[in-house]
Amino acid sequence: MRFVRYTYPSARNVNFFNGAASRGLENEVDRLFNTALGNFSDRGIPVDLYEDKDNTYVRAELPGVDREAITVEHADGRLSISASRQPTAPQAGDKSAEPVTFTRNVSVPDQIVQADKISAAYENGVLTVTLPKREETKPRKVSVTVA
Template identity: 40%
Template sequence: MARTFDPFRDVDQLFSQALRTPASTAMPMDLYREGDNYFVKIDLPGVDPATIDVDLDDSQLTIRAERKPQAGEGVQWLTRERPVGQFARQLTLGKGVAAENIDAEYTDGVLVLTIPVAEAAKPRKIAVAHKADSAIEGSVEG
């Protein structure tokens, strides 16, 4: 069956593909804080765990991964929406995190980075000292 020409569908599809950034499409991410940790959850289904690389350079956290095509030669694609290739995301960490204690775990196609809040950035109580009024002694001449 021949495909009919639909200029609106074709233009919409073209813009959708052009505006889609490879990182956000290939590596969708959630970032949130819970208690004393920040959590970064990145969907990486079908990625070989050996290709996942997490680097920290000063305050730049870089996550790289690769998804290899699984179909062999001679395949005629009818629809191909799952991105393949190498992907990367970068996050700039603030000074309020304990970068030396970042933990990374990959389970069921999801990479979870746990980034602890630095001790200096945690809320704390400050004690208020109370000094009693002191009487001023002196003589009054009259």
């Protein structure tokens, strides 16, 4: 058996993200974070979907967004939610005080939803879109008879 002496690397000789060999590691770490957490650079709106027997609901938290800056559209089986807001107090020397825009598209099959009765409500920073189900897609109770 042979013993090999191991010493911990010191901070002076460790260069994680500047060498060619470590670029692969950096790319892999970025890929793992984007897969696990989602890519926040696309500024997507996180939504909750839930339903009851009559409706399907799409709930999105949009804190700090004015009601006038929210757009909800339904076309071709897709519900599109867009919102924009002004950034908070700009930092000193920061010239990029452009509004930040968030978007989210949710697939909503036309054969399930009554498109002409879709409604949206915005209260206390929470947008709730109500998608009424068509009568033929609602669950029905079937009575059982004794033969």
